[in-house]
Amino acid sequence: MLAEQVNVTGPISAPAPRASPLFLREPEIRRGVELLYFGYSHMTRSADTLLARHDLGRAHQRALYFIARQPGLTVGELLRLLAITKQSLSRVLNELITRDLVATVPGENDRRQKLLRLTGAGTTLETELFDRLRERLSAAYGRAGQEAVTGFWQVLEGLIPPEDRALVMELCRSA
Secondary structure (H helix, E strand, O other): HHHHOOOOOOOOOOOOOOOOOOOOOOHHHHHHHHHHEEEEEEEHHHHHHHHHHHHOOHHHHHHHHHHHHHHOOEEHHHHHHHHHOHHHHHHHHHHHHOOOEEEEEEEEOOOOOOEEEOOOOHHHHHHHHHHHHHHHHHHHHHHHHHHHHHHHHHHHHHHHOOOHHHHHHHHHHHO
């Protein structure tokens, strides 16, 4: 039944229950965790077939996404956004660069700095991947309505540690 309720490609089988006034109790928290998990899993799976065709994974998708959002992003800034190890990012970036999806240019003030941007092929792939995510999220947003979307954003923002919130909010404002 839970899988039916988070299916964003078809109608929800039953109206989602309203949160209890006691929404901080364990059952409500567990429901939120489960919906977040299944919703995110189904949304990202929509891009997995395209990633598989290119022999890429979700780490590659995340890197492409953030480089597309902020062309000229430094490797250090991307490392901070993704919160992964240097070794993991190095593997992902090297693969994207080798496949001509990402290019690096030296920084204007510091030539040792590597600024990242998508190539034409990288832009095409990132757009295709994003279109799949947008389709799923747009359908869910449309069914939920503006007030619910605002509440959803507030909950997600609340999950971000205060020390990282400014970085994330800056990225979100650049939309």
